[in-house]
Amino acid sequence: MLNFRYAEANDVELYFKWANDSLVRQNSINSEKISLVDHVEWFNIKVTNPEVFMYLFFNEDDEPVGQVIIERKDDWVFISQSVAKEHRGKKYSTEMLTGSTDDFLSKFPKDTIVSVVKSSNIASLKMSEQSGFNVIKTDSKEHNCLVLKGYQQNDENYIIKYKRFFNLL
Numbered sequence: 001m002l003n004f005r006y007a008e009a010n011d012v013e014l015y016f017k018w019a020n021d022s023l024v025r026q027n028s029i030n031s032e033k034i035s036l037v038d039h040v041e042w043f044n045i046k047v048t049n050p051e052v053f054m055y056l057f058f059n060e061d062d063e064p065v066g067q068v069i070i071e072r073k074d075d076w077v078f079i080s081q082s083v084a085k086e087h088r089g090k091k092y093s094t095e096m097l098t099g100s101t102d103d104f105l106s107k108f109p110k111d112t113i114v115s116v117v118k119s120s121n122i123a124s125l126k127m128s129e130q131s132g133f134n135v136i137k138t139d140s141k142e143h144n145c146l147v148l149k150g151y152q153q154n155d156e157n158y159i160i161k162y163k164r165f166f167n168l169l
């Protein structure tokens with residue numbers, strides 16, 4: 001069983017290590033390596049923003065095992081997640097994704113979390129399905145899937161809007 005707390009300013013180095021993990025970069029929309037200067041600036045903005053929820057998960061031995069970020073923007077709620085390299089393959093991802101999204105949606109029950117996942121990222125698609133996301137495969141060039149969880153996750157107009165937003169039509 002995992003526990004979480006919200007990230008704090010002194011978690012900046014841990015997040016830097018995780019951000020430049022090769023699989024994390026490979027599966028991100030922007031696959032470039034991140035510099036320490038850019039990371040510190042990014043982290044300080046996020047960790048102090050009340051619209052950004054940075055869930056940091058720990059296992060029974062109190063080791064940090066991964067993170068989920070859920071961010072409320074103007075009319076969009078974005079999510080991203082990673083499991084620390086040494087803790088992958090232990091089925092932590094679904095528990096993390098379910099725990100964080102359920103916590104977030106209990107605070108904002110009218111919100112819908114939306115993201116895109118590369119269709120090659122099988123682990124991510126599985127954890128999304130198992131955590132209650134609506135996973136929609138699209139015919140886009142990058143073969144991206146749209147994933148939604150929350151109030152409007154099955155609303156056709158909402159789905160079309162975000163297919164357009166992510167260039168998936």
Ligand SMILES: CC(C)(COP(=O)(O)OP(=O)(O)OC[C@H]1O[C@@H](n2cnc3c(N)ncnc32)[C@H](O)[C@@H]1OP(=O)(O)O)[C@@H](O)C(=O)NCCC(=O)NCCS
Pocket residue numbers: 023024027079080081082083084087088089090091092093094117121122123124126127
């Ligand atoms: C995606 C990620 C969070 C999944 O965590 P994980 O520890 O690797 O995966 P888990 O052990 O929790 O397994 C989740 C499911 O995917 C399956 N799975 C894991 N790796 C897989 C692989 N390479 N191929 C196929 N299935 C895989 C598992 O069997 C499990 O399915 P099951 O419950 O039906 O058995 C992790 O790989 C990661 O941090 N990747 C880099 C960042 C990323 O891609 N984030 C998501 C996009 S924002």
